[in-house]
Amino acid sequence: MSNDTATAAAAVPQTRHLQTAIPGPKSLALQADRDAALPDGLGRTLPVFVDRMAGGIIVDVDGNRIVDLASGIAVTSVGASHPEVVRRVAEQAQRFTHTCFLVTQYEGYVRVAEWLNAHTPGDFAKTTALFSTGAEAVENAVKIARAATGRPGVVVFSNAYHGRTLFTLAMTAKDTPYKTGFGPLPTDHVYRAPFPDLVRWPETPSPEEAADEALQAFEDLVAEVGAEQLACVVIEPIQGEGGFIVPPDGYLLRLAEAARRHGIIVVGDEVQAGLGRTGTLFASEHDSFVPDLVCTAKALGGGLPLSAVTGRSEIMAAVPPGGLGGTYAGNPLACEAALAVFDILEREDLPGRARAIEQRVLTALGPLVDIDHGVAQLRGRGAMLAVEFVRPGSLEPAPATAVAVARTCHEQGVLVLVCGTFGNVIRLLPPLVIDDDLLNDALDVLADAVRQHAAAADPVGVSS
Numbered sequence: 001m002s003n004d005t006a007t008a009a010a011a012v013p014q015t016r017h018l019q020t021a022i023p024g025p026k027s028l029a030l031q032a033d034r035d036a037a038l039p040d041g042l043g044r045t046l047p048v049f050v051d052r053m054a055g056g057i058i059v060d061v062d063g064n065r066i067v068d069l070a071s072g073i074a075v076t077s078v079g080a081s082h083p084e085v086v087r088r089v090a091e092q093a094q095r096f097t098h099t100c101f102l103v104t105q106y107e108g109y110v111r112v113a114e115w116l117n118a119h120t121p122g123d124f125a126k127t128t129a130l131f132s133t134g135a136e137a138v139e140n141a142v143k144i145a146r147a148a149t150g151r152p153g154v155v156v157f158s159n160a161y162h163g164r165t166l167f168t169l170a171m172t173a174k175d176t177p178y179k180t181g182f183g184p185l186p187t188d189h190v191y192r193a194p195f196p197d198l199v200r201w202p203e204t205p206s207p208e209e210a211a212d213e214a215l216q217a218f219e220d221l222v223a224e225v226g227a228e229q230l231a232c233v234v235i236e237p238i239q240g241e242g243g244f245i246v247p248p249d250g251y252l253l254r255l256a257e258a259a260r261r262h263g264i265i266v267v268g269d270e271v272q273a274g275l276g277r278t279g280t281l282f283a284s285e286h287d288s289f290v291p292d293l294v295c296t297a298k299a300l301g302g303g304l305p306l307s308a309v310t311g312r313s314e315i316m317a318a319v320p321p322g323g324l325g326g327t328y329a330g331n332p333l334a335c336e337a338a339l340a341v342f343d344i345l346e347r348e349d350l351p352g353r354a355r356a357i358e359q360r361v362l363t364a365l366g367p368l369v370d371i372d373h374g375v376a377q378l379r380g381r382g383a384m385l386a387v388e389f390v391r392p393g394s395l396e397p398a399p400a401t402a403v404a405v406a407r408t409c410h411e412q413g414v415l416v417l418v419c420g421t422f423g424n425v426i427r428l429l430p431p432l433v434i435d436d437d438l439l440n441d442a443l444d445v446l447a448d449a450v451r452q453h454a455a456a457a458d459p460v461g462v463s464s
């Protein structure tokens, strides 16, 4: 932990502490107000209300100190109150909070763009446009690819998650709860190819065979639809909400080659996996994957809403003046936060921290992987790791196990998230600045919860 991080964390002891049951009485009172004032459509993972956060700790309004293995869904990689982020945002707030970059400009926006142009994969001229949310970045990447190619079609994948706006919902794979009741979705010209998920690929072949077959399925889709109809293929280099699924080595590179042969623009959705989370600045780097356009968000703004599309200058230039932007897009406070995040990533070697976190998690949870005991796989990269639960002895998803494990962790003050197309995966997204002892403590709690619940799931065929 660097001095800066240490200072912030010092105000909040980096230890788990239960003052009350979780949720405690103050959270429960706020919960009642929430239920009266908010619609049910807003889900919640852990029904506590937060007082403050620092390092790897969430302090709730009842004084409980909860270990954060979520980072607000991969957002607060540098911690939720890193002093440098706080300082730069506060200074910026005193100068001005907003201009709308399309009306009058400010330097921070340009500096964020320069950093992304220099650090995203690909050694070619790039430009960057900023937005506020991940979904907005993905939609704009599609707009740019359509403008550049004059083609309508978009290829996405099984298990994909790209957001909750109407178009990104059409791109997202999972139906319930994301799409239920919101149709008709604008699915015209959206095509889905199979993502090589090694756990669930038919017949579970070798990684090479799965990659070959997935690429063949992509080629078949292109042949069926016609390359001249396809603007872009959008892929998460490691799938996020879909279950932290890592494609076989070499697959992304070969997909990009295949797409380019057909004049299809390659869009990498690094919204969840990008910016140090997987042990390199961008998850694409593991596979030498070089998208034409890269979408970033989540960790980019260090907790403030900021997203970006960075891509080949000539593709980005296809949109005429006025075609991109938004009232809040590239907000000056969020740009200052991002500039702080870039400094911290380098100075505190957060990609290195992500790799160290991976080792700790593999050590703690690796021994629990045993399909006969209901744990099918521990997968992911860096500090983006997940455990998949199944009915013991089968590949049948066991979502109830994931929920039970999460509940046991939550009761003991460890915040974990459930994900996966079948809701049977627990994912870990700790802040990259989390203290080693704190992480070990949280992993002990998680490992106990897995031992308690996974093997106890009904084996296949016994009952449902």
Ligand SMILES: *Cc1c(COP(=O)(O)O)cnc(C)c1O
Binding pocket: 132, 133, 134, 135, 136, 138, 161, 162, 163, 164, 236, 240, 241, 269, 270, 271, 272, 273, 297, 298
């Ligand atoms: C979260 C996410 C999005 C959507 O981002 P929002 O900011 O919620 O709109 C898009 N793609 C991926 C891979 C994500 O994880």
